[in-house]
Amino acid sequence: MDQPLLKLSHVTVCYNGLPAVRDISFDLMPGEVLGLVGESGSGKSTVIRSVTGLLGEAGRVTRGDICFKGKNVIDMSDKARRHLLGPEIGMVFQDCEAALCPIRKVGAQIHESLSAHKKITRKTSDRLAAEMMTKIGLRDPERILSGYPFEMSGGMNQRIGIVMAMLMQPALLLADEPTSALDVTVQAQVVQLLRQMRENDHTAMILVTHNMGLVEALCDRVLVMKVGQMVETGPVKSLLAHPASPYTRQLMDAVLRLAR
Ligand SMILES: Nc1ncnc2c1ncn2[C@@H]1O[C@H](COP(=O)(O)OP(=O)(O)OP(=O)(O)O)[C@@H](O)[C@H]1O
C-alpha cells in the first residue's frame, strides 16, 4: 500500500483562541481528488490553509497533526513550509488577487515563480504558460503575458492563478473555489485541464467548492463540513446517491433548486 500523501489527524484550528475547525481527520492518497463542501463559514478554506500554514496573524493549529509526505508540517519552520509552497503544494485561492501582484507584468511573475525552484529561461516559461493558457480558453496569451493583472477580468486572473500553480507540477494542489469567477464554458475547460493534470502528473487535489457538478466531474471522495466539523465523508458516487446526513441532502437540494 502507498503511504498517504497528506494525512490530517484530529486537527483543530483557532482564530484568536476560538476554534473555527474542530477535530478534522482524513487521508489523501497520491493522485486522489477530494472535494470539500459545506455552507459558507463552515471552515473549508481554513482546512486547506492549515496545510500550508497560511492562516494569517490570528490563526493557529492548536491540536492534531498534518503530515505531508510523512513529515509533520506543524513542526516545520515557516521557511521550510514556504519551500513546499509551489513545487510541492500548489494553491489556487478563492480571491485570485492574493496570488498575483496587480502592478507587475504577468509573464514576469510567472517566470519568477518558476525560476525560484528550477532553472528556466523567460522564453521557455512564456511558451509553457502560453500553451496552458490556450488550453483553458485564455485568448491571446502573448498580450496577457506582457500585461498587468489589474488590466484583466476576475475570471482571467483566476485562470492565470491556475496556470501558475499547474506549471509547477506540484504533488498536491489545493484549490479554493477554483471556478467561482468563471462562466460555464470556461469552467468546463478548467475541469478538463484539472483532469489532465491528474492523469498526466498524478496530482492529488483538494477542491473546495459549492458546485456539486464540479464534485461529480472531478472528485473521488467528498468531505462534508458544517460549523467547523466533519459531517460525513465517502466516495463521490455513493455519497451523492445516498447522503447519510440530512445536512448533506439539504446542501444538494439547494444546489439542485438553483440549477432548475
Ligand atoms: N482570519 C480570520 N480571523 C478570524 N476568523 C476567521 C478568519 N478566517 C476565517 N475565520 C472564521 O472561521 C470560520 C470558517 O471560515 P472559512 O473561511 O474557513 O469558511 P469557508 O467554509 O471557507 O466559507 P466560504 O464558503 O464562505 O468561503 C468562520 O466563522 C470565519 O469567520
Ligand SMILES: [Mg+2]
Ligand atoms: Mg472559503
